[in-house]
Every structure is written in C-alpha cells, then in structure tokens.
Amino acid sequence: MSASKKAALTVTTATAVAALLPLLTAAPALARPVADTKDKQPKPPAVMSTVGGSLLGRPGTQVQLGAGAPVLPKQLSGRSWIVADAESGDVLASHNAHWRLAPASTLKMLFADTLLPKFPKEQAHLVTPEDLKGVGEGSSLVGIKEKQSYSVHDLWLGVFLRSGNDAVHVLAAMNGGVPQTVKDMNAHAAELQALDTYVVSPDGYDAPGQVSSAYDLTLIARSGMQKAEFREYCATARAKFPGEQKKGKKRETFEIQNTNRLLTGDYGIAPYKGIAGVKNGNTTHAGSTFTGVAERNGKVLLVTVMNPAGTESHAVYKETQRLFDWGFAAAGKVTPVGQLVPPKSARTDSSTDGTAPAPGKNKQSDTVRASAGSDKPGGVGTALAVAGGALVLLAAAGYLVNRRWPLPELVRRRHPQGSMRGSDQGPDPDVNP
Numbered sequence: 001m002s003a004s005k006k007a008a009l010t011v012t013t014a015t016a017v018a019a020l021l022p023l024l025t026a027a028p029a030l031a032r033p034v035a036d037t038k039d040k041q042p043k044p045p046a047v048m049s050t051v052g053g054s055l056l057g058r059p060g061t062q063v064q065l066g067a068g069a070p071v072l073p074k075q076l077s078g079r080s081w082i083v084a085d086a087e088s089g090d091v092l093a094s095h096n097a098h099w100r101l102a103p104a105s106t107l108k109m110l111f112a113d114t115l116l117p118k119f120p121k122e123q124a125h126l127v128t129p130e131d132l133k134g135v136g137e138g139s140s141l142v143g144i145k146e147k148q149s150y151s152v153h154d155l156w157l158g159v160f161l162r163s164g165n166d167a168v169h170v171l172a173a174m175n176g177g178v179p180q181t182v183k184d185m186n187a188h189a190a191e192l193q194a195l196d197t198y199v200v201s202p203d204g205y206d207a208p209g210q211v212s213s214a215y216d217l218t219l220i221a222r223s224g225m226q227k228a229e230f231r232e233y234c235a236t237a238r239a240k241f242p243g244e245q246k247k248g249k250k251r252e253t254f255e256i257q258n259t260n261r262l263l264t265g266d267y268g269i270a271p272y273k274g275i276a277g278v279k280n281g282n283t284t285h286a287g288s289t290f291t292g293v294a295e296r297n298g299k300v301l302l303v304t305v306m307n308p309a310g311t312e313s314h315a316v317y318k319e320t321q322r323l324f325d326w327g328f329a330a331a332g333k334v335t336p337v338g339q340l341v342p343p344k345s346a347r348t349d350s351s352t353d354g355t356a357p358a359p360g361k362n363k364q365s366d367t368v369r370a371s372a373g374s375d376k377p378g379g380v381g382t383a384l385a386v387a388g389g390a391l392v393l394l395a396a397a398g399y400l401v402n403r404r405w406p407l408p409e410l411v412r413r414r415h416p417q418g419s420m421r422g423s424d425q426g427p428d429p430d431v432n433p
Contacts (some may be wrong), residue, residue: 002249017139021371038402039310042079051289052215053193053338056097062337063093069333073322077310080214081319086222086293086300090336092327094214097338101306102279103212105140105163106289107204110197112159112211112233113224114188115175121153121229129174132166139165140190142256145244154242160233161258162241163281166205178202193341194219206285214304219340221291222276234277237264261317262292271319272324280316288316294324300328301342 015384041061050057064071072093080096092096126149136140142157142164150170158167159209172181182203189197194216201205212220224230240253258264260280274294281289287307292299303323309317 013331021271027304038116044079044099048096049196049213049215050102051098051193052091052341056094056215056338057090059096059099060095061095062097064335064337065330066333066335070326070329073319073326075310075312075322076319077308077315078214078305078319080304080306081323082214082218082302082304083333084218084222084302084340085227085336085338088300089222089340089342089348091338091340092216092301092330092334092336094322094337096212098196099213099306100211100213101289102206102210102283102286102368103197103204103217103306104206104283104289105197105204106217106279106304107197107202107210108163108168108281109203109217109220109224109279109291110185110189110194111168111171111181111202112156112190112221112230114185115171115181116156116224116227116229119152119171119174119421121151121156123150123152123173125152125155127170128173131170133326134178135165135168135169136201136203138203138259139203140259141166142241143243148245150241150242154227156233157236157239157241157256160279161239161256163259163279165203165205172179172202189220192216192219192223192343204281204283204286206283214306215340215432217289217303219359221293221304222340223237223291223343224278231277234279235263239371252363260292261288261314262290264319267314269314272321281381281391288314290316290320291322292324296328299328299331301331303327319351400422 032418046059047055048059055062057334061072062289065071076095078095080101082094082097083092084090085092096281127146127147129142130415132144132146138254140157142162144155144158144164144166152171152174155167155171158164169178172178175181178201185202186197187194189199194212196211196213197216197220198209198211200210204210217236224234236258238255242258243252243254245251257266260275261267261269262272262275263277272292272294274296275292276295277293278291287400289306290303291302291304294303301324303320305320305323308319311321312318384414
C-alpha cells in the first residue's frame with residue numbers, strides 16, 4: 001500500500017474513532033450514577049424474624065396468587081409493607097415484613113394501646129414545665145400550654161389527631177415519666193409478640209436503636225382497634241381543643257384536624273373509601289410511615305407501608321391506597337403467606353415461636369358478621385369490625401373471639417366548604433425532624 005493510501009486510511013480511522021469516542025464514553029457516564037444510587041439503597045437483612053410464618057422472614061415480596069387473583073400493583077416503593085385481614089389475621093401479601101426500621105409517629109399506636117386503659121378520660125391534669133421537658137426540637141405539637149389544665153380526653157385527641165409529642169409527654173408524665181412509659185411500652189410490645197419493636201422515645205421521635213417493622217405495626221394496630229376508645233380517637237377527623245385559659249375570660253377552643261390524609265382528604269389526597277384510622281408518621285430518619293384500617297363489603301383490612309422511595313407526592317398514602325385496592329380485590333383468591341399472631345397470654349397452642357395460631361381459633365363465624373353500612377365518599381357509615389381472630393377468650397388477656405366491634409359515629413367525616421387544602425399549602429404538620 002502506498003504511503004499516501006496509508007496516510008489516508010490512518011486519517012479516516014482516526015476520524016471514525018474520534019466520532020465514536022463520545023458514544024463510547026457516554027454509556028458508562030450515564031450508567032454509573034444509576035448503579036451508585038441503587039447500591040446506596042439499604043438492603044433488608046438476609047435473615048429476619050419468622051414470627052407469623054417462615055415466609056414472612058424472607059426478604060422481598062411474598063405473595064401466593066390463586067385463580068382470578070389480581071397481580072400486585074407496580075408502583076410500590078416502600079422498603080417494607082404488609083396487607084392483612086384484620087379479622088382472621090391472614091397476611092395476604094408482604095414485602096420485607098420483619099425488616100426493623102424507624103417507625104416515626106406510627107409508634108404512637110403502641111403508646112396508646114399501652115396507656116389508654118390507665119386513665120379515665122374525664123380525669124384532668126394541670127401541666128407543669130417538667131411535663132414538657134424532652135419534647136424533641138421540631139416535633140409535631142397540638143399546642144399544650146404550661147400551667148393549663150387538660151382532660152385525658154383532650155390529651156388523647158392531641159395524640160391521635162395532631163400527633164402531638166407534647167400531649168404524649170404529658171400523658172407519659174402522668175404515667176410516672178418517660179423512662180417508665182418506655183419500659184411499659186416495651187413490655188406491652190413483648191406481650192403482643194411485636195418482637196421487632198424496641199422503644200426509646202414514646203412519641204416515635206427519631207432515637208438511636210428505636211425500631212419496629214411493618215409486621216409489628218400491623219399487629220399493634222390490630223390490638224389497639226379492639227379498644228373502643230382507640231377506635232374512636234383514630235377515626236376522629238376533627239375536634240375542638242382547649243385554648244389557653246386567660247384570667248377573667250371564658251376558655252376558648254380551636255379546631256384540630258387529623259393528620260391522617262386518607263381520613264381527612266387533605267393535601268391533594270382524596271379520602272379513601274371505607275377508611276377508619278389508624279396512624280401516620282414522618283421523620284428525617286424514618287421517612288414516611290403509615291398504618292391504616294379500612295372496610296369494604298364486610299371485609300376489614302390492615303395495611304402498613306414504611307419509607308417509600310418513590311418520588312410521587314405523598315407516596316405513603318398512594319401506595320397504601322393501591323395495597324388496599326389490591327387486598328379487597330384479592331381477598332379469598334390468595335393463599336396467606338403468614339398470620340398475625342395472638343398475644344402471648346392469649347395462646348393456647350404448644351408452639352414456642354408464636355407462628356402457629358390456636359387450632360380453630362382463626363376462623364370467624366358467619367353468624368357474627370354484621371352488614372356494612374354506607375360507603376359513600378365523605379362518610380364511612382360502616383359497621384367496621386376488627387375481630388379477635390387468633391385471640392382466644394381469656395379473661396386475663398381481655399380479648400374476645402369472633403366478635404365485631406362496630407365503628408362509632410365519630411368515623412363519619414365531614415368536609416365543609418373550603419376545608420380541603422391543596423398540596424401547595426405547606427408541609428405535612430406530622431413531621432418530627
């Protein structure tokens with residue numbers, strides 16, 4: 001080959017390589033951030049608790065679809081979630097059910113389930129400066145004032161509706177202080193077999209070592225819903241709360257609204273048809289968390305979603321809605337992947353790991369099924385029931401089997417004109433940095 005042809009070929013090759021070089025270098029530059037982002041996402045433990053069944057201890061999604069069962073929704077980004085039948089205790093599907101994660105204010109469900117029976121709601125308490133010590137900076141508050149008197153009923157409204165850490169601390173002070181309350185909550189979690197749960201701060205404020213799981217939060221919610229006052233408080237959309245008492249003047253009240261967006265329909269989230277509680281939460285460490293209970297056509301489901309990674313606004317509520325929709329459509333068409341276990345004191349079986357319900361105690365009698373009420377948007381006139389399921393009849397435990405607990409009238413949501421707020425009205429107030 002002549003020198004001139006060699007030179008021309010060299011120039012042509014060099015030109016071609018130069019043209020391809022941006023394409024060759026572009027692919028790794030684009031792919032690398034995706035890989036890095038994925039690698040930075042926490043991964044669930046390879047081995048987790050098997051309370052409730054061996055499948056629940058496996059990482060990833062667990063579901064056993066039967067004939068005619070719908071597939072799970074595609075838009076699910078929660079690190080952990082669970083769908084369970086509140087009455088039978090059947091776990092219809094789960095994702096990293098026993099992953100121990102920060103619970104945020106959903107931990108207030110355990111606080112309420114532990115302390116609600118201790119004080120009559122008419123009891124009044126004069127708040128001292130000591131009562132409010134230790135409330136975390138940036139906490140969600142209902143507006144408790146020092147040297148003001150509040151009834152226990154007022155304080156529980158503050159806990160359930162506004163997720164008020166100030167109300168939690170006052171009730172904890174009435175219970176002997178935060179350390180005693182934490183001790184009581186951990187003991188109650190152990191009794192419920194919520195063994196993934198460890199309490200450090202009773203209000204759910206981020207604290208080192210404080211964890212729970214989607215399984216445990218669902219278990220706790222199921223226990224709480226068997227208490228009439230728990231059901232009423234978590235189903236209350238709005239209430240009047242006492243303002244500051246000024247000398248010589250009548251004490252005024254102001255309205256507080258539940259921060260559960262599936263109940264109130266605020267911040268661009270529509271009220272979910274059949275919703276009846278339970279609790280939402282949001283902290284810097286935990287992200288968004290939510291446990292909800294809803295009824296449709298006589299079926300009552302519990303759904304918990306923890307820390308969605310999705311970019312859509314209010315993802316925790318939207319993913320909960322999708323899982324509720326799926327659960328109602330899939331009920332009776334899937335094989336359960338596990339069970340919500342009974343409390344330790346309610347067990348009659350001989351197993352030691354809490355995975356096996358007492359024989360014959362996990363079925364609900366058709367004779368006790370009450371018909372559902374109105375499911376019209378804007379009001380849940382349902383006869384919601386959270387049956388004891390696997391909970392056997394023990395006087396000491398205080399649980400009832402095959403019994404429906406009707407939802408009170410307070411579950412009826414009212415939406416006066418102008419009460420709906422759009423998503424541009426500021427952040428969700430239930431945020432504890």
